[in-house]
Amino acid sequence: MKLINKLTYWIMGVVFVVTPFTMTISYRSIKSNINKAEITRLKDVTDKVAGQLKAGVPPQQYMLDRPITVKEVTAMPVDKVQTRNYSFYNAELKRDECRMDVTSYYNINNKVYAVYTYNYVTQGKQIIMGMIYALAWKIGLITLSVLISGRLVSKYILSPFKQTLKSIETFTLGNKEKLVLPPTSTVEFKELNSFLQNMTDKAVKEYAAVKEFSENASHEVQTPLAVMRTKLELLSETEINAEQAQLIGDMQYSIEKLVKINRSLLLLTKLNNSEYQTTEMVKFCRITKDMVKALEPHLEVKGLELRNHIGSNIPLQIHPVLAEILLNNLLSNAIRYNDPEGYIDITLTRTRLTVKNPGLAPEVDPAILFQRFKKSNQCADSVGLGLSIVQQICSVNNFEVNYSYENNEHIICVDFGNEAVTEQEAVVVEQTFFNNEPVIA
Amino acid sequence: MQFRFVSELHFIFVPMKVLVLEDNPRLGASIHDFLVREGYSCELADTYAKARDKLLSVDYDCVLLDIMLPDGNGLDLLQLIKQENIPSGVLIISAKEALDDKIKGLEGGADDYITKPFHLTELHARLRAIYRRKNPAATNSNIISFNEINLNTDTLQAYINNQLLDITRKEFDLLMYFVVNKNRVLSKQAIATHLWGDYTDNLDNLDFVYQHVKNLRRKISQLNGTDYIDTVYGLGYRFKGAEEVQ
Numbered sequence: 001m002k003l004i005n006k007l008t009y010w011i012m013g014v015v016f017v018v019t020p021f022t023m024t025i026s027y028r029s030i031k032s033n034i035n036k037a038e039i040t041r042l043k044d045v046t047d048k049v050a051g052q053l054k055a056g057v058p059p060q061q062y063m064l065d066r067p068i069t070v071k072e073v074t075a076m077p078v079d080k081v082q083t084r085n086y087s088f089y090n091a092e093l094k095r096d097e098c099r100m101d102v103t104s105y106y107n108i109n110n111k112v113y114a115v116y117t118y119n120y121v122t123q124g125k126q127i128i129m130g131m132i133y134a135l136a137w138k139i140g141l142i143t144l145s146v147l148i149s150g151r152l153v154s155k156y157i158l159s160p161f162k163q164t165l166k167s168i169e170t171f172t173l174g175n176k177e178k179l180v181l182p183p184t185s186t187v188e189f190k191e192l193n194s195f196l197q198n199m200t201d202k203a204v205k206e207y208a209a210v211k212e213f214s215e216n217a218s219h220e221v222q223t224p225l226a227v228m229r230t231k232l233e234l235l236s237e238t239e240i241n242a243e244q245a246q247l248i249g250d251m252q253y254s255i256e257k258l259v260k261i262n263r264s265l266l267l268l269t270k271l272n273n274s275e276y277q278t279t280e281m282v283k284f285c286r287i288t289k290d291m292v293k294a295l296e297p298h299l300e301v302k303g304l305e306l307r308n309h310i311g312s313n314i315p316l317q318i319h320p321v322l323a324e325i326l327l328n329n330l331l332s333n334a335i336r337y338n339d340p341e342g343y344i345d346i347t348l349t350r351t352r353l354t355v356k357n358p359g360l361a362p363e364v365d366p367a368i369l370f371q372r373f374k375k376s377n378q379c380a381d382s383v384g385l386g387l388s389i390v391q392q393i394c395s396v397n398n399f400e401v402n403y404s405y406e407n408n409e410h411i412i413c414v415d416f417g418n419e420a421v422t423e424q425e426a427v428v429v430e431q432t433f434f435n436n437e438p439v440i441a
Numbered sequence: 442m443q444f445r446f447v448s449e450l451h452f453i454f455v456p457m458k459v460l461v462l463e464d465n466p467r468l469g470a471s472i473h474d475f476l477v478r479e480g481y482s483c484e485l486a487d488t489y490a491k492a493r494d495k496l497l498s499v500d501y502d503c504v505l506l507d508i509m510l511p512d513g514n515g516l517d518l519l520q521l522i523k524q525e526n527i528p529s530g531v532l533i534i535s536a537k538e539a540l541d542d543k544i545k546g547l548e549g550g551a552d553d554y555i556t557k558p559f560h561l562t563e564l565h566a567r568l569r570a571i572y573r574r575k576n577p578a579a580t581n582s583n584i585i586s587f588n589e590i591n592l593n594t595d596t597l598q599a600y601i602n603n604q605l606l607d608i609t610r611k612e613f614d615l616l617m618y619f620v621v622n623k624n625r626v627l628s629k630q631a632i633a634t635h636l637w638g639d640y641t642d643n644l645d646n647l648d649f650v651y652q653h654v655k656n657l658r659r660k661i662s663q664l665n666g667t668d669y670i671d672t673v674y675g676l677g678y679r680f681k682g683a684e685e686v687q
Contacts, residue, residue, distance in 0.1 A: 219509075222536040223465050226558035230471035233561045236626040236676050237478075249628075249675035256630045259558055294637075297611070301652055 004154040011146055015139065023131055030127055035100060038121050039083050042102035046115040050106040053113060069116045073105070076112050080105050087123065098123040160184035164193055171200060173207045211273050218266040225262065228255050264385035267325070271392040276319040284316035284323060288348050291327040298335050304357075305343035314350055316416060318397050326393045329386045330355050330412055337410060353414040362410075366403040390414075456482045457572055460501040462492040462518070463534065464510050468557075472505065475561045476568075489513030496527060503530040503571055505564075506551070519549040530571035534559070560631035562622040569621050587620050589666055601666035611636055612657050619670065619680035628677040654678060 049068055084101040101118040163182040171179050179200040181193040232255065236248050270276065288310050299306055316323070334344045334357040345356040362369065370391045387403070390412075394401040400415040459481050463469040469485045476483040484499075486492035489512045496504070496518070504522070508515040519531060533546040536557045546554050552571040555564060573583075573594070585592040591600040597613050599606040608616070618635050619627065629647045636653070658670055671679045 219536040222557040223468060227465065227467045227471065229558045230468065230475070230561050233626070233628070233631075234471060234474055236628075236673075242674055245673065246675040249677075252628055252630065252676070255558075297652075298649060301649060 003158070004150050007154075008146055008150050012143060015142055019135065019139070023135065026131060027124070027127055031124055034122055034127075035083075035085055038100045038119055039081075039102055042100065042117050042119055043081060043104060045117050046102060046104035046106075049115045049117075050104065050108065050113065053106070053115075054108050067118055071114045071116070073112050073114045076105055076107060085121070096123060096125070157186065160186065160189045161192070164189070164196065168196065173203060178204060211269065214269045215266065215273070218262055218269065221262050225255065225259055229259070261385070264389060267389060268385070268392055271322075271389070271396050274396065276322050276396065278317065278319040280319075281315040281317050282320050282323055283314065284318070284353075285310055285312050285314040285348060287320065287323045288327055288346070288353070291324065291331060292346065295328075295331050295335065299344065302335060302338065303341050304335065304338055305341075307343055307345040309345070309347040311349050314348060318393075322393045322397070326390055326414070329390050330414075333386055333412075334410070351416055353416070355412045356409050358408050359410050361405055361408070366405060369403065370401075456480055457502045457568075458482045458484075458500070459503045459505065459568065460484050460486060460492065460495055460499075460529070461505045462486045462489075462510070462515065463505065463507045464488065471561065472564065475565065479565060489515075489518060492518060493521060496522065496529070497525065500527075501529045502575065503532060503568055505568075506531055506533050508533060508535040508546070516545055516549055519546065519551055523550045528575070530575045532564075532567055532571055560628070560634060562618070562625055562627055562631050563635055565625075566618055566621050566635065585617065585620060587623065590616070590620065590661075592617055592620060601661055601664040604664050606660060606664060606666075608657065608660055612653060612660070615653055615657055619678070623669075623680040624682040626673050626676050626679050632677070 045066065045068065049070065053070065082103045082105075085098070086101075087096055087098045089095075090097045098121050099118050100121045101116065103114055103116045106113050106115060160182050161184075167179055167181055179197060181197060184190055184193065229252075232248055232252050236245070236252075240248070292306065292308065292310070296306070318326075330353075331344070331346075334355050337357070337359045338344065339358045339360075342358045345354075347354040347356075370387050391401055393399075394414060398417060400417060402413045402415070404411045404413075459476055461469055461472050461476075461483060463472065463485070464487050466487060469487060473483050473485050484495060484501075486495055489510045492504075495501075504518075506515040506518060515533065515535075519533075521527075522529060522531060531551040533551045533554045534557060535546070535554070552574065553567050555567055583593055583595040585594060589602045591603070592613070593599075594617075597610065599608055599613055599616055614636055615632065618632065629650045632650045632654075633647060636650075654670060658668055662668055669681045671681055673679050
């Protein structure tokens, strides 16, 4: 539930709960004031009558048209003025009436007179009816104004909060950018912003430190690896016997594997670091065709059939190096885990790339294979980072990658999520870093 | 001159002078040993300052430049080479595969770029390529010859006894790699990296190297060429130099 709705409900709830009490208080206050005023008026009348009695003027003149009774009583009561307020049914008019009786006692010429008079006053029911009518208007107006002003004011008051939310939403650690939050005069939002600011600044700092560490670590490993590799090369040039050659060969094999792992980890770190972000469009179809061509000899060696459905003019926003690594990893996997005399089916459209190949069923859940160092059909040469890299490349470029196994087929599908790219946007990037022909000695 | 095979390497008239700027003494020693055995005149520098002094006093054919140095950045030295119009070729060695470094280096006037960890034979091949480009006169045009084998680096054609050898681009590269690194043990990994680059990690390239070598040997012997390629058990291949061949 929205904050403003909660507040609205709360305010309305308070209004509804408090209203009966305020109504009772109002009713009592109004009623008693009406009565007091009436009593004062009637008392004035009896006082007048008593004055006339005192002066010996026959009261009839004053009593004309007025319900006044003068009686001689034996003794003076304690209350010189007695009032009675009551309702009754007026059979003549066929309605309820409310009457106020006032009896005043006067001592005139050693005789005690009781002067009695009455008047009709406003009924409680009528007062209540009026109040309810007013209440209906009041509640309606309050509800309306709370609803309208609440929405208008909340837009204004909550706008820093909403901007903060937006900022957090677009905030990513990998960007190395600090979180920028809007200024606000609300204390709570100030606290929230300062808390978020500190938290994200710290996270950014530590994330950068971790990144730097893993990248530096990978780089630092490169030199010792180079030393080992070159020393073994030099060692293999010396006078060695077959046994020693085998030992050197095994060491070389392991070092190569180490080199591959390190290189892959470095690549993953760099991908996380968003080092390969680009705004350029590349002709993905061109790169795919080149890659397929480069791998054709591998297909021939393995006796695999190529089922090529690569569309043309397919521009994509991706760093050319990443495009090549992505394709190389997918196609290499398809070659590696294929059936003997199998096939590779490559379909490339504007929206997706699908690579299908027959092969043994994976021994583990396909989704797990995207994790680092997870392998299915254990293959000695495989490092287990290929699909992690594929996934990372896809996530960096906002592609979606799916792996499934159906009808004895491995199916990897990369969804580009770009339906709206037009041909004009395509800029051919011929520069490729990956499949460079080796230099000529 | 320390040339063992001067007759075959007739495109080199003077020993190539190489300055190696590498702060890791062990790696520096590896490169030094390899290049000296290859008949080059090689000097080592382990700091920016030393390399600077050497560059300003001696002419080198080629400089191997490590980018990360304890007392400076190798790219600054590149600037110096440009400013002083030093004619040396420059091969950058970097632990960083960052494209930034690569592009900065090549824009700054470097001739090529190699990332650690590299194979010495790969380093050699690239060094030789730079040397050939920088000294077209000294290297006797675009032909690399070895006995009956002639390789034209412009047209990418190979000849055995003046007959055109029908080989693919990869096989040409392979043959060239062998000829340049003759008498060296070339591991399958080194060949795979040379032919397919650093990123083709996922492929069963080692089997594929075998296929390529097999095809190349077959094609050469079809033209009655000598089979110079030896299998070194457990390690890889070696292209036998003249002294071992009858």
